[in-house]
Structures are given as structure tokens and as C-alpha cells.
Amino acid sequence: xxxxxSTLEVLIEKFASLPGIGQKSAQRLAFHILxxxxxxxxxxxxxxxxxxxxxxxxxxxxxxxxxDICSICQSPRRDERTICxxxxxxxxxxxxxxxxxxxxxxxxxxxxxxxNHVGPDDIKIKxxxxxxxxxxxxxxxxxxxxxxEGETTAKYISRxxxxxGVKITRLAYGLSVGQNLEFADEATLMxxxxxxxxx
Amino acid sequence: xxxxxSTLEVLIEKFASLPGIGQKSAQRLAFHILxxxxxxxxxxxxxxxxxxxxxxxxxxxxxxxxxDICSICQSPRRDERTICxxxxxxxxxxxxxxxxxxxxxxxxxxxxxxxNHVGPDDIKIKxxxxxxxxxxxxxxxxxxxxxxEGETTAKYISRxxxxxGVKITRLAYGLSVGQNLEFADEATLMxxxxxxxxx
Numbered sequence: 001x002x003x004x005x006s007t008l009e010v011l012i013e014k015f016a017s018l019p020g021i022g023q024k025s026a027q028r029l030a031f032h033i034l035x036x037x038x039x040x041x042x043x044x045x046x047x048x049x050x051x052x053x054x055x056x057x058x059x060x061x062x063x064x065x066x067x068d069i070c071s072i073c074q075s076p077r078r079d080e081r082t083i084c085x086x087x088x089x090x091x092x093x094x095x096x097x098x099x100x101x102x103x104x105x106x107x108x109x110x111x112x113x114x115x116n117h118v119g120p121d122d123i124k125i126k127x128x129x130x131x132x133x134x135x136x137x138x139x140x141x142x143x144x145x146x147x148x149e150g151e152t153t154a155k156y157i158s159r160x161x162x163x164x165g166v167k168i169t170r171l172a173y174g175l176s177v178g179q180n181l182e183f184a185d186e187a188t189l190m191x192x193x194x195x196x197x198x199x
Numbered sequence: 200x201x202x203x204x205s206t207l208e209v210l211i212e213k214f215a216s217l218p219g220i221g222q223k224s225a226q227r228l229a230f231h232i233l234x235x236x237x238x239x240x241x242x243x244x245x246x247x248x249x250x251x252x253x254x255x256x257x258x259x260x261x262x263x264x265x266x267d268i269c270s271i272c273q274s275p276r277r278d279e280r281t282i283c284x285x286x287x288x289x290x291x292x293x294x295x296x297x298x299x300x301x302x303x304x305x306x307x308x309x310x311x312x313x314x315n316h317v318g319p320d321d322i323k324i325k326x327x328x329x330x331x332x333x334x335x336x337x338x339x340x341x342x343x344x345x346x347x348e349g350e351t352t353a354k355y356i357s358r359x360x361x362x363x364g365v366k367i368t369r370l371a372y373g374l375s376v377g378q379n380l381e382f383a384d385e386a387t388l389m390x391x392x393x394x395x396x397x398x
Binding site: 003004005006007008010011013014018019020021025027028029030031032033034036038041042043044045046047048049050051052053054055064065066067088089090092093096 | 202203204205206207209210212213217218219220224226227228229230231232233235237240241242243244245246247248249250251252253254263264265266287288289291292295
């Protein structure tokens with residue numbers, strides 16, 4: 001049974017349909033919207049429409065952008081001979097925050113996942129192959145997540161790109177900085193041991 | 200520094216301005232919106248505008264409604280001589296869910312809170328006094344929250360309504376159903392002891 005006015009119910013429903021938002025949170029958010037000044041609520045609605053309309057994939061690297069080609073691909077200060085392959089735009093942000101990388105990116109928008117019916121053709125692998133075939137690429141850094149699907153995708157792509165004679169690398173596995181050894185899982189510890197380096 | 204397209208940044212900002220939504224969650228929600236089909240995103244924006252435009256306070260009880268007078272105030276099956284005073288619309292829902300109450304409501308839209316600069320004139324107390332003065336009210340049930348501000352508000356209102364000779368009651372304090380005595384706080388236990396009833 002619904003106790004709220006129908007338009008409010010609809011708004012609660014919309015919020016509840018977002019990932020990680022339960023019924024109670026959705027109610028709280030909807031009430032917050034109602035309590036906003038009119039122009040703020042309208043600005044919220046407009047922000048949804050604007051983002052939806054203007055944000056699309058960069059023609060080169062497939063990262064999200066509101067221009068034809070994203071700012072990273074356009075930048076003359078970045079090394080276009082290195083491409084870091086990530087599963088989604090959030091990974092680009094994470095790597096950019098480390099200020100350690102100065103090359104280009106390629107965003108796959110997903111990983112190969114037979115369980116979720118995502119095959120190689122459902123993510124932006126074709127576009128990556130075209131870039132490698134057409135451009136002067138020297139290194140591909142596979143930076144998909146260190147889980148089964150990320151690994152599978154990295155292996156699949158590296159096999160696909162082998163014929164082009166390009167160097168393909170994978171992000172290092174190991175302990176997190178500041179992590180307590182006691183709480184490291186066995187698989188990570190094993191990888192950290194395997195990848196040990198002389199000091 | 201911003202890494203996302205500006206319209207996406209704006210959307211993330213909007214989500215992050217909602218209560219209980221941090222920067223990471225806001226990002227996740229904004230990405231979810233981008234991944235939605237166009238018409239779903241538009242429906243979301245529209246839901247915000249619709250709710251904001253059509254939902255307002257009931258002319259009688261101040262509960263949220265999209266009609267002039269809310270369905271509870273309009274219902275002929277409800278006892279209009281009893282008014283349950285609550286701080287906000289969510290409390291109305293909570294009480295309705297208990298199926299125990301058949302009277303009317305009055306929603307204050309807040310509680311007296313000097314700390315937050317909310318005085319008696321900032322919440323819908325005047326409207327309650329008018330209802331009691333004009334109508335045939337027999338009982339006022341104070342159902343504000345059992346905290347300092349809720350108590351203060353209940354006491355303030357009961358003093359204000361005394362001259363009208365109306366019966367004023369307060370929800371009972373005590374243990375929650377199913378609660379373990381071991382974990383009940385002292386104040387609640389004291390109130391439960393005070394309010395003990397013969398069986």
C-alpha cells in the first residue's frame with residue numbers, strides 16, 4: 001500500500017532503482033529533493049539530462065568525454081606510443097591520481113565475462129586492435145582488475161595483439177603500500193613472493 | 200583537478216550533495232545514470248520535477264499530498280476528533296504501518312531545536328493551534344521522537360494547548376518488542392519500569 005502522493009512514490013522508486021540505494025535511503029533522498037529550493041531541484045534534473053546528452057565515448061580511447069576527442073588524447077604532452085588498457089573510466093581516474101603515468105588510455109567499458117554474457121565483441125576490443133594496427137604503439141599496459149575476469153580479458157587481448165609485435169605488460173601484483181602482512185591473502189602473498197625484487 | 204567531462208562532474212556533484220552520499224557513491228550513481236537508456240534517464244529527471252511541482256502540504260494536517268486535502272483528512276472512516284502530532288511525514292507512514300491508529304495527523308515538519316535555530320514559529324505549530332481552536336478535537340497524541348528535541352516540542356505544544364481543555368497524551372516509553380533486556384539503555388529501562396502495567 002502506498003501512503004505517499006503518487007509523484008513522490010515515483011521519485012522514491014527512481015532513487016531506489018539506483019545501485020546501492022535501498023528503500024529507506026530512497027525515501028530520505030526523495031524527501032531531500034522535496035526540501036530543496038525549486039531552482040536546485042530543477043538544476044538536479046537538468047544535470048541528469050545534460051550529462052546524459054553530452055557525455056559520450058572519446059573517438060580514440062573510448063573514455064568518457066563531452067568533446068569529440070578527450071583531453072588526454074588531445075594533449076601534446078602525453079606519450080601516445082604507450083596505451084594503458086582499463087576496464088572502465090573510473091580506473092582512468094585512479095591511475096591519473098597516482099601521477100605516475102603519462103601515456104594514453106584505452107577504456108574497454110567492461111571485461112569479458114561469460115557468466116554475465118559479455119563476450120569480446122561486447123567491449124571495446126575491436127577499437128583497441130584498430131589503434132594498434134594503425135598507430136605507432138610501442139607498449140600496451142594491461143591494467144584490468146586483478147580478478148578472474150580482468151585476467152581473462154588481459155590474456156585474451158594480449159594474445160590478440162601479439163602479431164603486431166608490440167610489447168605487452170601487466171600491472172605488478174603484490175602487497176598494498178601500508179598493508180599489514182598478517183592480513184594479506186595467500187594468493188597476493190604468493191604473487192608478491194614471485195615478483196620479489198632485489199633492493 | 201577534474202578528470203571527467205564537466206557535465207558529468209556536475210552530475211556527480213549533485214549526487215554528492217544528497218544526504219548520506221559520498222564522493223565514491225556519487226560517482227557510481229552518475230555512471231549508472233549514464234548507462235541508462237535515454238528514456239529512463241529522462242524519466243528520472245522528470246520524476247524530480249513532477250514530485251517537486253505537485254507535492255505540497257495538506258491544507259489541514261500539513262502532511263505531504265498532491266491534492267488540496269490529503270487522503271487521510273478526506274477519509275470519512277477516520278476519527279477526526281483525535282490528532283496525532285508527528286515531526287515529519289515519515290512518522291505518519293511508520294504509524295500507518297502499525298494499523299493501530301484511526302485518527303487524523305498533524306505534521307510539524309520539524310521540532311523545536313534552539314541548537315539548529317528552529318523556533319516554535321518555524322514549524323507548523325500555529326496551524327495545529329488553529330485546528331484545535333476551530334474543531335471538535337478530543338485528544339492530541341504527541342508522537343514526536345523520544346529525544347530531547349522531540350520531548351521539548353511535545354512539552355511546548357501541550358502547554359500551548361492546555362487552555363483548550365483538550366486531552367493530551369504522549370506515546371508510551373518502554374522496551375522494543377523482541378529487544379534483549381541486556382542491551383536496553385538505562386534511560387529506557389527506567390522509563391519501562393516507571394510505566395509498568397499489571398498483567
